[in-house]
Amino acid sequence: MLDFDKQYIPLDNWINDFIDWLVAGYRWFFQGIKWPVEFTLTGIEHGLVAIHPLIVIAFFTLVAWRLSGVKLSIFTLVTLVFIGLLGLWQATMITLAMVLCAVVFCTVVGIPLGILAGRSNRFDSALRPVLDAMQTTPAFVYLVPIVMLFSIGNVAGVLATIVFALPPIIRLTSLGIRQVHPELVEAALAFGATNWQVLRKVQIPLALPTIMAGLNQTIMMALSMVVIAALIGAGGLGAPVIRGLNSLDIGLATIGGLSIVLVAIVLDRITQSLGKTKQNN
Amino acid sequence: MVKIAVKNLFKVFGDDPRKGLEMIKSGKTKEEIYEQEKLTVGVQDATFDINKGEIFVVMGLSGSGKSTLVRMLNRLIEPTAGEVLVDGENVLTMNRAELVDFRRSKTSMVFQSFALMPHRTVIDNAAFGLELSGADKAKRYERCATALKQVGLEGWENAYPNQLSGGMQQRVGLARGLAVDPDIMLMDEAFSALDPLIRTEMQDELLKIQDHDERTIVFISHDLDEALRIGDRIAIMEGGRVVQVGTPEEILQNPADEYVRAFFRGVDPTGVIAAGDIARDSQPTVVWHTPQGSIRATLELLNTRDMEFAYVLDSEKRYYGIVSTDTLREALERGSTKINDAFITEAQAVQVTESLQDILPDVASRTWPIPVVDENNVYKGVVSKNRFLRTLQRAGDGTHFETQESQANPQPEQEPAHA
Numbered sequence: 001m002l003d004f005d006k007q008y009i010p011l012d013n014w015i016n017d018f019i020d021w022l023v024a025g026y027r028w029f030f031q032g033i034k035w036p037v038e039f040t041l042t043g044i045e046h047g048l049v050a051i052h053p054l055i056v057i058a059f060f061t062l063v064a065w066r067l068s069g070v071k072l073s074i075f076t077l078v079t080l081v082f083i084g085l086l087g088l089w090q091a092t093m094i095t096l097a098m099v100l101c102a103v104v105f106c107t108v109v110g111i112p113l114g115i116l117a118g119r120s121n122r123f124d125s126a127l128r129p130v131l132d133a134m135q136t137t138p139a140f141v142y143l144v145p146i147v148m149l150f151s152i153g154n155v156a157g158v159l160a161t162i163v164f165a166l167p168p169i170i171r172l173t174s175l176g177i178r179q180v181h182p183e184l185v186e187a188a189l190a191f192g193a194t195n196w197q198v199l200r201k202v203q204i205p206l207a208l209p210t211i212m213a214g215l216n217q218t219i220m221m222a223l224s225m226v227v228i229a230a231l232i233g234a235g236g237l238g239a240p241v242i243r244g245l246n247s248l249d250i251g252l253a254t255i256g257g258l259s260i261v262l263v264a265i266v267l268d269r270i271t272q273s274l275g276k277t278k279q280n281n
Numbered sequence: 282m283v284k285i286a287v288k289n290l291f292k293v294f295g296d297d298p299r300k301g302l303e304m305i306k307s308g309k310t311k312e313e314i315y316e317q318e319k320l321t322v323g324v325q326d327a328t329f330d331i332n333k334g335e336i337f338v339v340m341g342l343s344g345s346g347k348s349t350l351v352r353m354l355n356r357l358i359e360p361t362a363g364e365v366l367v368d369g370e371n372v373l374t375m376n377r378a379e380l381v382d383f384r385r386s387k388t389s390m391v392f393q394s395f396a397l398m399p400h401r402t403v404i405d406n407a408a409f410g411l412e413l414s415g416a417d418k419a420k421r422y423e424r425c426a427t428a429l430k431q432v433g434l435e436g437w438e439n440a441y442p443n444q445l446s447g448g449m450q451q452r453v454g455l456a457r458g459l460a461v462d463p464d465i466m467l468m469d470e471a472f473s474a475l476d477p478l479i480r481t482e483m484q485d486e487l488l489k490i491q492d493h494d495e496r497t498i499v500f501i502s503h504d505l506d507e508a509l510r511i512g513d514r515i516a517i518m519e520g521g522r523v524v525q526v527g528t529p530e531e532i533l534q535n536p537a538d539e540y541v542r543a544f545f546r547g548v549d550p551t552g553v554i555a556a557g558d559i560a561r562d563s564q565p566t567v568v569w570h571t572p573q574g575s576i577r578a579t580l581e582l583l584n585t586r587d588m589e590f591a592y593v594l595d596s597e598k599r600y601y602g603i604v605s606t607d608t609l610r611e612a613l614e615r616g617s618t619k620i621n622d623a624f625i626t627e628a629q630a631v632q633v634t635e636s637l638q639d640i641l642p643d644v645a646s647r648t649w650p651i652p653v654v655d656e657n658n659v660y661k662g663v664v665s666k667n668r669f670l671r672t673l674q675r676a677g678d679g680t681h682f683e684t685q686e687s688q689a690n691p692q693p694e695q696e697p698a699h700a
Contacts, residue, residue, distance in 0.1 A: 181394075181396070183392060183394045183396040184396055184398060186357055186392075186396065187390065187392060187396035188409070188413075189357060189384070190355060190357055190384060190388070190389070190390040190467075191384060191385065191389060191390070191409055191410040191413055191457075191461070192381045192382070192383075192384035192385030192386075192410065192413050192414065193381075193413050194381055197413055201398075201409075201412070201413075202398065205398075205400045206398075206399070206400060
């Protein structure tokens with residue numbers, strides 16, 4: 001009968017064949033995906049690295065002050081100076097560039113998808129299992145095909161980050177659209193709003209706080225991928241952590257990890273207050 | 282002149298509404314259709330005309346299909362079958378662009394839940410309709426300033442809806458409806474969420490606006506009092522059918538069936554509510570054979586108190602008759618001095634024990650409040666039309682009815698809602 005010591009379904013081989021076939025035949029397609037990401041990433045990265053650290057620090061401090069207040073701006077100032085003093089400024093800027101780049105693409109792709117999912121039940125139920133898979137599949141599983149398709153480096157790191165960080169902004173955009181009271185949509189329609197006007201004048205403005213929460217979550221998820229992305233050769237704050245891990249250098253791994261946490265806190269607080277200012281309106 | 286003609290309009294909710302339609306036509310009831318096919322019949326075979334410039338009230342209990350009906354007039358709900366002709370043009374055959382244009386130019390709507398945009402200021406809410414049709418900002422604000430003035434909201438232009446009380450929020454809703462200067466205004470239970478005092482105030486406001494604008498208003502209500510107060514004509518709906526259409530008087534005097542009658546009878550089958558229960562001593566009385574009871578003195582009394590009718594009693598409070606300012610003046614002109622020459626001849630008192638059903642014809646047909654007397658002909662007060670209808674409404678709502686002792690406390694105005 002069945003002998004479970006033998007493999008009857010060689011799914012792993014099939015997948016390997018499939019990936020080989022993809023790499024061989026559809027290189028142009030993956031280059032097409034890679035190119036805009038690479039372009040955006042190098043742009044942001046060069047910008048952040050080239051600008052004098054003090055200007056970058058001043059900019060973030062100012063943004064924190066405008067959006068939240070004195071407390072957050074002082075925290076931002078101290079944190080960024082501290083990271084600079086740890087000698088991790090450049091790594092931090094690379095990480096920031098990768099996170100920003102991933103978030104830009106997540107936003108550009110995620111908000112329209114979220115709006116579609118919010119307005120169509122059918123699209124929503126089709127999208128849902130895909131999002132579940134994106135969030136639950138261990139990153140290590142898709143690191144290998146990503147490396148095969150896009151080779152190692154920062155761009156591959158960003159692409160892996162996008163896969164992981166995209167779902168929250170889609171989900172929360174969809175939720176935000178769905179949470180708009182049906183009476184408000186009905187009222188807009190009764191006064192002769194087109195579908196586009198309903199979206200632009202009613203649904204998006206009212207969903208904005210929820211969309212902002214989604215953006216915040218996407219940023220946090222992107223930051224949590226920094227170390228994993230470093231496994232496939234991405235630079236930034238993940239690199240000292242991986243190096244520390246490999247050489248049992250606890251100190252190096254710790255300052256890398258600490259910097260990630262600090263950057264995460266700063267970005268989280270800033271984006272949270274972004275959502276709140278909109279809400280208070 | 283007919284503004285809106287509704288012809289054989291049907292709405293069936295569910296997966297296969299056509300099937301439900303066939304079942305209705307083959308004589309199946311709403312319940313059978315739900316039982317067999319899980320299809321809900323919203324409106325069946327509604328046919329009526331709405332005249333230009335009238336307030337047409339659609340009345341019915343919840344679930345009677347009145348909200349569905351009004352939403353089919355501007356196709357917020359797509360009818361299953363039938364015709365809606367506005368100025369002779371069939372709304373149901375319009376394509377998307379025509380429909381959008383129809384909604385922008387001809388109709389507006391006021392909602393029970395107000396449905397104001399919380400992220401917009403009062404003036405931007407009021408300007409919403411104009412904004413959709415692409416009017417520039419200066420023109421929008423100019424038109425809205427007029428609309429806000431009409432509803433008494435000057436000075437609140439830059440407030441947000443959550444800073445306003447319920448009544449004020451609905452004024453914004455009303456201003457939004459008026460700002461586009463529509464031919465037809467659809468009002469879906471527009472005042473039902475407001476407490477009674479504010480509701481009455483808003484009804485007056487609407488009547489005042491209607492005085493010089495003459496729009497066609499379709500007003501949905503479950504409140505009999507409201508329907509009678511503002512409606513030029515009333516349609517009564519039950520289970521998706523329009524069971525009667527007529528003026529308030531016609532419906533009061535000739536209810537089409539048991540259901541319509543039930544509105545006026547309330548839920549009290551034993552007739553516990555009697556004339557004496559709701560009689561109120563709200564009208565001026567004069568005592569016969571005294572100087573104060575002379576024709577001149579009575580007329581003087583009515584003029585100073587700005588009332589129309591006086592009730593003539595003797596010193597034992599026994600009821601003798603009703604005089605009006607008109608009959609008193611006529612009697613004076615004839616040179617009469619005795620007040621019984623000025624009695625309204627048709628006036629009759631009802632007994633305290635008579636049920637509301639019994640006194641209905643009198644209340645409905647007389648312009649004066651009906652006097653109520655006990656078995657010894659002692660005057661106990663009057664029942665006015667308003668009081669009568671209020672009582673029925675209370676009874677119909679299943680809540681207590683007002684008696685002379687317990688008068689309903691008006692609720693404080695709604696707290697501003699917090700977003």
